Amino acid sequence: MQNFTKYISSFCVSALIVTGTCMAQQPYTPAAQKNLDERKSAGQLTGQERLLNQNPTNAKISLPTPQLAGELCNCWIDRDTTWSIAAMDCAGGSGGPGLPPEYRNDDWSACVGIPFTFCFYGQSVDSVFINNNGNVSIGTNYSTFTAESFPDSNYAMIAPLWSDVDTRGLSSGLVYYKLTNQHLIVQWDLVDYYDSSDSTSHISLYNTYQLIMTNGTDPWLPTGCNVSFCYKEMNWTTGDASNGTNGFGGDPATCGVNKGDGIEYFQIGYYDAPGSAWDGPYANNDGLASLSNQSFVFNVCDSGNTPPIAVANYTCDTLTLCEGDTGYINAGYLSPEIGQTTTIAMDTTGLQGVSILSDSAANLAGTNIMIIAQSGNYGNHLLHLFATDDGTPPKMTTTYIVVNILNCGVGINDPHAAGILQVMPNPASELLTVNYSSASFATGSIEIRNAMGQTVKRIETEASKNISRTISVSDLPAGIYVVHVQTERETLEQKFIKQ
Secondary structure, three states, X not given: OOOOHHXXXXXXXXXXXXXXXXXXXXXXXXXXHHHHHHHHHOOOOOOOOOEEOOOOOOOOOOOOOOOOOOOOOOOOOOOOOOOEEOOOOOEEOOXXXXXXXXXXXXXXXXXXXXXXXXXXXXXXXXXXXXXXXXXXXXXXXXXXOOOOOOOOOOOOEEEEEEOOEOOXXXXXXXXXXXEOOOEEEEEEEEEOEOXXXXXXXXXXXXXXXXXXXXXXXXXXXXXXXXXXXXXXXXXXXXXHHHOOEOOEOOOOEEEEEEOOOOOOEEEEEEEEEOOOOOOOOOOOOEEHHHOOOOEEEEOOOOOOOOOOEEOOOOOOOEEEEEOOOEEEEEEEEEOOOOOOOEEEEEEOOOOOOEEEEEEEOEOEEEEEEEEEOOHHHOXXXXXXXEEEEOOOOOOEEEEEXXXXXXXXXXXXXXXXXXXXXXXXXXXXXXXXXXXXXXXXXXXXXXXXXXXXXXXXXXXXXXXXEEEEEEEEOOOOOOEEEEEEEEEOOOXXXXXXXXX
């Protein structure tokens, strides 16, 4: 097990910190905890008060498992038995340390040694703190429940959403993590806000989001990136002790990365409202719905100017069009530093029928592209997008979109898969039957992917020579889809039309 002695030396804590004076270390006691709880409820805490548990639960380091290639279009990673509940009992503030097995808590942290090197603005990091309040920190834990805007010289953190998470209410979800020799994944799954333990007046709302941190070469993220944020449904921004009312208003929640030196940072948004309004990171406060079902991938290794961040990311997508169809792509890039402007350029070499409907150079830059599928363009093409900021030095982010032009009038199915993979009926409206016949035993998965290459349904298959699955497609919008079968020996695809 990891030795966490080094963590203890990083704390300057007291059970009854009233001023900014650094007092001698004091261990967690029930009396000290009760004092903090009462003061938070009365609005008398800054959030920087911390207690130290001298006997925290050691980090559970899962044995590395075989890596699958990252599916960037589906940024959320489903949990399995290799995941652990984050043991929020290392250090913290109000609410008390979490107790096993669920470690429900308010402002506590889990200390985790990581078996890979994580690069954070040029610093090699081998241990982090998973803080209940929506962030992972470097060097010390944070019990601070009221977020600050970045840059801020007091915090070194990676924050998918820094806000006052409170999992003590039994209806709240928990914080989970998975650790391998290449990556750390943390999920705040259906977590509630402070004060979730007050069942008489608290209106429960839930946020679900994920952080991935890697060694920079792990295949979950694109080459050159070592962090990603991923969001499902987001429903609150502010706890009651941060002047919030029913989960909103008051002091905003922060999304971004901060080195803690007042220089190196970037911010994606500053959220205090339920709507989808978002005008970049440094103008008006933002609506939380703009984060729902969103994802961001970036690199926090290099010091200096941070390259533009894709906010409509088509890096892994395939846009599939039949001849004569018209497709649209809305791509956006954020300059995460204050005052920067990003411009977008495009390379359409070999792809006909492409036009730009609108284009803007701004802190939040965007382009709207129209593609009319032409008969001379059958097959796959790469459309490159280049987003360049005006920082010092200028930095560029390059993404590409795979555009697949089909002659849908000739046939729906892939000839290579004929006799091995059958999809019927085709077209389909309610149920789709997928049959796979092999000469030998095979295990794998069946995926249904939409025209953008995104997996909308996935089924794991057992070892068998003949696999048959009936899948409901009644909930899918009308359009062209691909049944993608991946086995130990081969990859097969068949197209079908959803009516």
